[in-house]
Every structure is written in C-alpha cells, then in structure tokens.
Amino acid sequence: MTDAHSTDPATESFVAHRNLLFTVAYEMLGSAADAEDVLQETWLRWTGVDLEQVRDQRAYLVRITTRQALNRLRTLQRRRESYVGQWLPEPLLTAPDVAEDVELAESVSMAMMLVLETLTPTERAVFVLREVFDVGYDEIAAAVDKTPAAVRQIAHRARKHVEARRPRTTVSAREARAVVESFRRAIETRDPQDFLDLLAPEVVLLSDGGGIKRAALRPIVGSDKVTRFYLGGSLKAEVTVTTELTVVNGAPAIALLVDGELDGVMAMHVEGGRISGLYYVRNPEKLAHVTAETSLALR
Template identity: 70%
Template sequence: MSERAERTTDTAEPPLDSATEAFLAHRNLLFTVAYEMLGSAADAEDVLQETWLRWVGVDPGTVREERAYLVRIVTRQALDRLRALGRRKESYVGPWLPEPLLTAPDVAEDVELADSVSMAMLVVLETLQPIERAVFVLREVFDLDYDEIAEAVDKTPVAVRQIAHRARAHVAARRPRGIASPAETRAALQAFQRAVETGDLQSLLDILAPDVVALSDGGGIRHALLRPVVGVGKVARLLAVGWWKRDAERSVELVQVNGGPGLLVRVNGELDGVLAVRVDDGYVTGLYHVRNPEKLSRVDRQTAVSR
C-alpha cells in the first residue's frame, strides 16, 4: 500500500452505527418538537441530549418505526422539563418570552412551520397546560395520529382527542389573526425599520395596527417592560422616545427570527436585543423584544428547524 493510501485510510471517518444515523436523520425534527414545547433552545438541546442517552440504550428489535419512537422519547423528556420550567418561570422578573432563533429564509416558505415556531404562537402556547401543549404541538404541527400521541404522553387515544379539542379551541381564541404574504411582510417591515431608525412618531402611527401589542423580556438583567403595552398610541410613543437609547450609537439589522421578520438591535456595536415583529394585513400587530442576554446565544448563527 502506498504512503498516500495509508494516510487516507488512517484519517477516514469510521462509519456511523445505525442508532447514530437514525438520531442524526431526525435531529432537526426532534429539536423543533422540544423547542415548540419549551420555548427555550438551551432546554431543547438538553432534552435532545437526554433523548440520545435513552435512545442508545434501546433494543433495536423493539422499535417498529424510528421517527415515532424518537418523538415519543423527546416528548416525555420535554414534558418533564416543561413542568420544571413552570416552577422556574414563577419567579421570573417581568414577562417571559421565548428564546429567539435566527432561522433560514426557507423556513418562512413553509407557512405552517413558520407559524408554529413564531414568537406570537409560542407566547400563546405558554398559556396551555404542559400536557395540552404537548398534544397540540404533536397533533397540529407534526400531524401525529392520536394513537402515537397517546403513547408519547401516556394517555388513552380518547383522552388525547379530548385534550386536543380543548387545546385547539384555546389556541384559536388567542392566536394571531392570520399570516401576511411575503410582499406585505417585507413592505411593512421596511417601513417599520425606517420609522424606528428615525424615531418618527407619525410614521410609527401609520405602520402600527390599532391594537398592536409590545412585550419585552430583560430577565431582571436588562431594562425591559414589566407588563405588555397595548394600543397604537402607547406603542408608537414607546418606540419614538422610550424604548431606544437615543444618546447611543444604535443600528438595526433585518433578519429572520423564528420564521418571521425581525431586527437585531446593536448599541455601540454590541448586541442589545432581538425584536421579533408580527405583521398582519400590512400592519405591525405584535412586537417581541428580547434583551435578556441569557436568551441571545442563538442569534449569532442560524438554527435548523423542520417538521
């Protein structure tokens, strides 16, 4: 064997075992399930690690369908984590918002996926009980049948149907109004960006919906709103004079946040926060401003999500 061939053989990557291949094939899906249940990428990654440890200990001969089996494991782990998070959120300072993700442009093209990971939808999902949230996500987003969901959440199929009906009605009463076209979204976001950069009150009044809602999350570390601000006049004044540091060098960058439009906000060159923007019918209807630095680790790179 030649020296070159020997070097090639020595440095070749060993083949993956079947358990690893299966896990990696479904990893983005599993992350998305966990993230939609938890609203936290850091906790979703922990759940994936726990899922992996349980998966490698499973006898392959007992697995009929790898995807369903992995979803079952990740759901159970996420439910345990979600209950623990609920106790943690009780002592959280100010409103709790999901951890924002930078997503690829093609996520926005999958309308249902983009809606399911949007900040607006994740805020609505926070109002569900843990078991309701799990059932809603698995049924409405990932289209699992009731028997599969029943195995994942340790309920009967009949009980799962009832939970799904209750969760669906709850979300329908609170979910955003609709989904804007890409052209509407781009136009509204560009107008909003210009208004924010200039602090022009009239331009803000023109682009914000009458019932626009603004929320912010500083986690007790950064200054943030302690309660939602509702209504075009209040939100416009907040953006024009109260939310941004006018005495600092500030810049905003258009990005895709959780499958929708958003802005990265930098002050004196340092990342200050992420502003996810909800657009309906050509107007900005929701603003979700995350300043808690513990929730900004994912905005330096894109995160893959999938169904």
C-alpha cells in the same frame, strides 16, 4: 459525531431525525437551550434502546423527546412564575426555507409560541404533536402516558383553546417584510409619525429583559404608548442605535445594535399592513441562537 460512529445505526437514525426532534422540543418549551438539553437526554436514552425491537424509529425518538420535554416543561413553568417581567420565547435565527414553509413558520412564530404558553404541559404536548407534526393518537398516547380516548379529548380542548387565541395571518411574507423594513427605518430616523403610521391602533408590545436589561414589566397597549416607550426610554438619543433586518422564527425581524453591540431582537406580527404585535427580546441569555441559523423540520 466522529467517523468511527458513522455506520452506527442508532447514530444514523438520530442524526437523520435531529432537526425534527429539536423542533418538537422547542415548540413544547419555547427555549432553544432547553431543547438542546432535551436532545442530549434523548440521545442518551436512545443509545440504550434495542433497535431490533423498534418498529418505527422516528415515532420512538419523538416519544422519548416528548417525555423528556414534558418533564422539563413542568420544571420550567415553576421557574417562569418568578421570572422578572414578561417572559418571551427564545428567538431563533431561521433559514430562508422555514419562511417558505407556511405551516412550519406559523407554528414557530413568536405570536403562536405565546399562545402555546397558555396551554397546560400535557395540552401543549398533545397539540404540538397532533396539529403541528400530525402524529397519530396512539403514538401521542404512548408519549404522554394517556389513553387514546383521553388524548382525543385533550386534543379537542387544546385545539379550541388555540383557535380562539391564535394570530391570523392576513398578509403575504413579502408584505410583512416590507412593513418590517419600514419599521426598521422608523427606528433609525426616530420620527414619531413614522411609528404611528406603521403600528396598529391597538398594537401590543411585550418586552423581555429577564431582570438583566431594561424592559417594560407589563404589556404596553396602543400605538401612542408604544411609540413613547421606544422614543422616550428604550432607545435614548445618547446611544447610537443601528438596526439590521433578519429572519427570526420564520418571519422578518429586526436586530438592534447599541453602540455596535447586539442589544436585542424584535419580532413582530403584521395584520392588514400594520404591526399588531411587537416582541422585543433583550435578555442576553436568550440571544445565543440569533447569530447562527437553526435548522427546523416538521418531518
């Protein structure tokens, strides 16, 4: 925005709530690029609103964002049906304060975002607005074009669905970081036993190459199979693999560089001191937001 717009009330309000609106859109879509497009659409509609008729500008902006995100989500779901291999959310390099906010970090974690993928578009919108952002039922009803009574039923159904599938956090952020750091060293030393010591017996690996980079087309389950996948195919000896510890979606993660170029980002879920979920994003079209921090907000 230019200085000429700095005193414009519509611009000031939009900028003040931008991080919140982006977070709403991202949690609904799992794609930072699409969330940015939704924000652009929200801004265009917001500039045509008579602010004198708006009692709660935050609620109104969230309503516009939700409607635009819902429209886009329905389109994205059709595209994902033809996606090559596993589809994973677009990873975000997040600021340290996101990791410190337990509620926010859990809501944008890779594991949780994948749970949200199992909801219908309307269920996802209702769950995100109610459970993550604490939006009132009347406001949600206006955003999703349902009655408050219907929204309560949808929220109850979505909550039960998520509770049955949501990952459980059993370690502190410090413990998780220590496990991720140990796994980073295991990747570089390529010692199979180091892998096996850090992976839970029933660890699940999901890898996303988008048909552009090599990736497993189906989930790989079990510490032995995951170890063989990395050491036998994913990270071949003839290339130089280096790693960097980073923070993705509010949790410690690993950036992998092959011959000095970013090859992918590996997020993970840690339970009981071991890695139970590995999420390896190699699709280059999804790596645009891992080189600069993305600001998120719940309020």
